[in-house]
Amino acid sequence: MRNLSIQMKMIIGVICFTLLIVSLERYQFSENIVEQFIASQKSKNRLLIDTISPVISLNASLGLSDANKEYLDRIVEQNDDILSLTLRDNDGKMVYSYVKNNEVHFPARADEIHYFMKRIVDPVTEEYYGKADIYFDDHEYQAVIHKNRVITLQIFIVTFVLLIGFIFLIKREFRYLQKLTENVLTYDPQLNNFRLAKSDRKDEVGIIHNAVVALVEKIDSYAKLLHETNHSLEEKVALRTKELQDANRQLKELSVTDPLTQLSNRRHFETHLHDVWLLAKRSHLEISVIMCDIDYFKTVNDQFGHLMGDVVLKEIAAILTASLKRSSDFVARYGGEEFIIVLYDTKITAAEELCRTIQNRLKETGSFEYQGVKTEPITMSFGISNMIPSKNNVEEDLIKFADLALYKAKEDGRNRIVLSMD
Structure with missing residues (x-):
């Protein structure tokens, strides 16, 4: 070198x-x-x-x-x-x-x-x-x-x-x-x-x-x-x-989205309910939950086919979304023909009024049509629960009581609104 x-x-x-x-x-x-x-x-x-x-x-x-x-x-x-x-x-x-x-x-x-x-x-x-x-x-x-x-x-x-x-x-x-x-x-x-x-x-x-x-x-x-x-x-x-x-x-x-109805899916609902529950617990505000189910939906599928059933699900999802009044109101597809609505800082009477609004819109809509075939008028049954979160209850109670109220509405003849008083 x-x-x-x-x-x-x-x-x-x-x-x-x-x-x-x-x-x-x-x-x-x-x-x-x-x-x-x-x-x-x-x-x-x-x-x-x-x-x-x-x-x-x-x-x-x-x-x-x-x-x-x-x-x-x-x-x-x-x-x-x-x-x-x-x-x-x-x-x-x-x-x-x-x-x-x-x-x-x-x-x-x-x-x-x-x-x-x-x-x-x-x-x-x-x-x-x-x-x-x-x-x-x-x-x-x-x-x-x-x-x-x-x-x-x-x-x-x-x-x-x-x-x-x-x-x-x-x-x-x-x-x-x-x-x-x-x-x-x-x-x-x-x-x-x-x-x-x-x-x-x-x-x-x-x-x-x-x-x-x-x-x-x-x-x-x-x-x-x-x-x-x-x-x-x-x-x-x-x-x-x-x-x-x-x-x-x-x-x-x-x-987090249901592919058919474009609503939130059950997973997103559970996350949202948990967040709302914690917020209401800190603020000591009440939460209302509406569980609703399409009456005789199986008959629609059996009589008109699943494509007609999909049309009904999408149209009803649009009706539910249009019926919500506040940006904090939340709707999701819970499963099958069941939907669930979460209303933050909402009394049970206001939740009942929303159910009646949905019933009236369904009544105005009447039947649903697919490729020239029309269904019979579609109705829904509603179960409502309401509570203020505290150390004595859990968020699952809201779902349980709304589900029991929905079961009562079905048992009483469908196309009904039942309020859970528990």
Whole structure:
């Protein structure tokens, strides 16, 4: 190393330094991209199976195996990255199976990007109904890895090209120093052939210093080019991250929304009731809960078919939503043909008045129509409970008393409003 010229030492040093910085920066950036993608993909897949498991357990507890099959068919139809989805009951018997195609190759890595297993447990009774297995394909993951490799290779190619150009510039800038060296080596005191102006160490260091400054300026220009390249990559990653965030937000909305009626689902209702209960308990305000059920809905399905039943459910959901008066009023599909309404800071008489409003709107609507076929006029039965939260009661009491009142309304002949006085 001592025998190398200053020129070669500088060239070797710059090459090693540049390659080290570029390698470290690119490695760290690539790792961040892959980690962000893996985290987003895991979150998306985990959210999907956490979303479908309560629905599966609810259908299983109600004995609605066909509903589970229809629901899972819809899930795989909406999620193109699912390779296979199987559902087994607690005896290990296959209840549902889906494979994307016969030529599918399952990913070798069984991590949360490619594979999920979820035990199906009733959230209320904690009864075990079976388990669901989902395999996801990894083409997006492989695409991210491939793209990172391609971009890394491109960056290194650009770096090598720029370094070659840089070496050419360095050699050109060192011509004066070489000329100075040649003059010194060929200097003969006798001939007095040193034709350069008198110089000392200060002049020589100044020349080297200016060359180094030029080198630094060139490196800075290359660094800017690399920075612009990285910035472009960051923009692409940010765009992809935003797309994943939008997808996750849509999945979150789907997890709390009933897909047919577009009302909140039972899971969202339970969360909302818990929040309202705590708020009313702190403020010592009363809560009213209305549990309502479509009368003779099974007859509608049997006589006109499930498509007509879906029309009735959606129309009644719209009527319930339109009947609410305040932004704090909340309505959800509780299950099947049952709906539930939560009224914060509302007396039981006001809840009864809302039920009558709904009855009048149903009466004005009359029958429901699908493809030219009309139903008989549809009515609903209502059960109302009301209480002020305290240490002596729990939020489940509101549901229990409203359910008992609804049962009483059904028993008394339907199309009735029954108030729970407990």
